[in-house]
Amino acid sequence: RWLYVNGADTRDVDVPILFPMWAAVTSMRMDLCKWLFDHGAAKDIKRKTRENRLGRDYGRSALYFTFE
Numbered sequence: 001r002w003l004y005v006n007g008a009d010t011r012d013v014d015v016p017i018l019f020p021m022w023a024a025v026t027s028m029r030m031d032l033c034k035w036l037f038d039h040g041a042a043k044d045i046k047r048k049t050r051e052n053r054l055g056r057d058y059g060r061s062a063l064y065f066t067f068e
Contacts (some may be wrong), residue, residue: 014038017049025062033062 004010010020021044024032037045048061 004039009038010036011044017045019047019049021045021047022049022062022065025065 010028021033021036021041023034024030033045045063046061048059050059
């Protein structure tokens, strides 16, 4: 939250994998998910990480992890 207050973007589209909403969901931080949702990252709930052959979690959305 300090980063946001000081100008950080909650929805940086240039971040390919660990964008804030994805990191919050996979860490099971629903309080942080709600805060991000309320502060501009609502579209990231359906945003998929870019495909990566090194891990099974890549290419999935944050919404996917809420039901896993």
